[in-house]
Amino acid sequence: MSPEPSLVATETAAAADVGTAAKETLEDYTLRFAPRSYRKWSPGVVAVSALGGIAYLADFSIGANIGISYGTTNALWGILVFAVVIFATGFPLAFYAARYNLDLDLITRGSGFGYYGSVVTNVIFATFTFIFFALEGSIMAQGLQLGLGIPLWLGYAISTLIIFPLVVYGMSLLSKLQLWTTPLWLVLMVLPFAYLLITHPESVNSFFAYQGANGQGAPSLASIMLAAGVCLSLIAQIAEQIDYLRFMPPKTPENSRRWWAAMILAGPGWVIFGAIKQVIGLFLAVYIIANIAGGTAVANQPVHQFLEIYQDIMPGWAALTLAVVLVVISQIKINVTNAYSGSLAWTNSYTRVTKHYPGRLVFLGVNLLIALILMEANMFDFLNTILGFYANCGIAWVVVVASDIAINKYLLKISPKEPEFRRGMIYSFNPVGFGSMLIAAGVSILAFFGALGSGIQPFSPLVAIGLGLVLPPVIALATKGKYYLRRTNDGIDLPMYDEHGNPSGDVLGCHVCRQDFERPDMVACHTHDAHVCSLCLSTDKVGDHVLPATRP
Template identity: 25%
Template structure:
């Protein structure tokens, strides 16, 4: 029998059924919305301030390709099973309690970033209105506005993207038009970096690390895709239009203005209206933060306490709490803690990809339950090898200086998990043979 979920719950603990899947372009808009925002523009401006145009281009390409491979693999698994990242992990290496731990990490870190991004959004709104509302009231209004959007689930995320993404892209197009009024494109492309030099390796690390969390939670979005082909299109177009497109526009603007200050660049090129639209586009990254946080909390509560909570109620509680913290300014004290949690995220794909695509330990029960429109009735509770591999990945990402930390974490985790599981399998087979002889 097919599992059902309340409409507001947005299939948080069950598979997204075929009738609820969406056209690729609707999912794509949500994906692009996660990249067409102030934080991505800040990243591009930082590259442009410390690099030439072509140096920034190749750094973005290298970082984007890395994200692309991981996103596609995770995204296809999410679409095939119709499951969010934390739910997929339950049958892809992490087990019941491991997936709950992932859910908790996602939930806490993304809820924290929701509050911080809300502060940025509120400050922009307050400045645009000449300080008439004041920061506390602005933060309360912006936080509750985003919370209401997320309560209604993925459909409303899609509708918000249809407004915010075109608005952001129009501002970028107008900004480039203003740049090219006074500068030739060839001169900007050939101009030296206006600020202190930034190396290719450092820049590639920034690009890959800047969206690694968004990359890991790809299944939260791709579970609404209708096919693997849609997932591939969504991730390729999303990353290269969002990541490469926004970065290169920001690079040209930084070269023209000779600054990496985002609001200075936007105000000089597009005026107050453009600054308001760019600030408004923050909604798109922040509603995804809150949405994935609500999915993580729902899974963690269900796993740890065996209680099924409605995702909409969880969203309301988390949204109000995050908004209150942003109003009080407490979140500024937690940035270090959130960054520490972020170190735990890059290794996660290593285990999921190896277990789902190579070891395929749960593929048979997933395939059988998918045909019935349900979930497997059981899963392993926890696997110590997963925990050891996860720890190795965290250490590799943190301590290995060569290469890109997030990639080091993924590779070290995946390799150690594969070797560990194979050694365990060989040990168990040897043990069975000895027992048979005896």
């Protein structure tokens, strides 16, 4: 008897993707659980690699911009609000990623959004990566123009093209790049700040007395929240940290202390370093405005911030060289992460919607192209507005997922504690997270543009935080949690977790792509007495492999 046409179509479609699926080592386990066999790095190496990705200089620009706009006092309080919110929301996400070895998209699927519902959050995250790639690329182009006389338009292209070959091999190359460049980057960044504190102690008083460009920087709750809103555009950075943290080794009694320290430091702890950089950026900007003729025009540009201080320490040629080296190293360190994470986000969305896996490199090119267009459009001149608007979307997403994990999973226990991301095991859409995010983002964006009144406008980040925190448990209780799991049994008898609660390392074969994958990535096939991996399920165009909604 010949196979049914639908089954033939399924196998043909799956076979077309076998070539790309077979390159999972190169593709760094795109779209799927990171297996134990691949996670050979120690907690310390993973942490250093993850923190290497926050070497960006955008923090210096952000700190300078909010200080120039709102004065030092309001900026510092805004940075503190930003740090507290980022740490509190990032902790449950980072723990979940490191514990279960999933990226934030896979976590989002089972944390209230559903299989297709999390596509919208992927778009939000991809937007984050190309916005900040463009911002960092613009800073690098400024450095190339200053140091080598390269026109900005050409500098934008160079800062984009240089990243592509570095991102091809994913985590294996990125970990080495971050480890080797971090010491030099730290020295170059800290040197000018330490120099000013030692040789110009009066700059500290000038810093705290600075009232902003318009001289109206008196303490104001509205100004604090406007400053915090710009900083909070970085809230999606936790997703990039998680792209490294998903490669944490299994947590055991022997490595528990090191595991926790690495997870906290490289997860929510990134914001400590981010906040410090924002304060330093503001400090350098105030010094330049007060002491350098025409300094106001360049005070928010990191390359000029460092160049002006380096020139006080060493000959001009050496100062210029070090400033350019710092900018280039910083931009390469962060933009390989932006490009890598953005390619994952776009690929994940495209694969689920079209049921076709084109490979991560296709969308690496897409992400870089969008970033280059933004740079050529001179987005640097509209930084505060772009980041303030984006913050509302990013906050809504991250806070909703954090609320579902911390409250619905661990406190109310209405959401399944263990993650689920596999097609067929979860519903296409879950109103708990998907609905909460749309409401929180929509209302906060209305507030941001003044549609809810000028009095509420500065507090749009608080609107997003409040709604994102409260709505998930409210909707979960109202729906009795019935939209989390489509099935509770994946048809495989092997246990999902080992004796320490880590994802199992047992290996099973996928009968579609003929590759072996670990237990958490596998599901029983509906039409065969065999197993199928999560990626082949995602590319199953007719759904023949997908288990039915009810138990057999």
